[in-house]
Amino acid sequence: EVQLVESGGGLVQPGGSLRLSCAASGFTFSSYEMNWVRQAPGKGLEWVSYISSSGSTIYYADSVKGRFTISRDNAKNSLYLQMNSLRAEDTAVYYCARDLRYSYGFDYWGQGTLVTVSS
């Protein structure tokens, strides 16, 4: 059974940093591209970042470029999101989501981890 479990969320002050993790199981992690998607309270979904299966190709949404860094450790079956210079508007539930193989879209999602940026 495919499982994605996020962790690392919490309360952080504006300008602070946080590192999110996503532990994957039930599939060959190193064969899949992965993404982070977020959802602000009461709002819609927003794609945040993408990383290829090897980690060699990375994309970011304009709203986080230069502040967030996506990475992965295929030996540990884990995906990460390092978030720096956090702003109030980064407050959201952050989901890790697996990319469809040989296509585009998200076929499995984690349960999400809440990041709250507030003083």
Added chain:
Amino acid sequence: QSALTQPASVSGSPGQSITISCTGTSSDVGGYNYVSWYQQHPGKAPKLMIYEVSNRPSGVSNRFSGSKSGNTASLTISGLQAEDEADYYCSSYTSSSTLNYVFGTGTKVTVL
């Protein structure tokens, strides 16, 4: 890059059919057959319902179907059931150099 446009809400009675539209541009919906649809119940993670415009993942009811015409994609739910009440989001691959995916604004489906 703007979000894809969806109606804020759609409602229907049990057994009826409803359709949710998702309008984008030639750089996303209209340019690629990579439109997907997600169902999200309150407090839960999104669930993939349709991918590549009209394909259903294993386990998704055949009451859900997708289509596309030009820059607008559509999700149809037939035989509406109480459990279909949820938020629905479309998404598309995009050729924008700074973005991989764009989501729709979301549609609240209410079963009357």
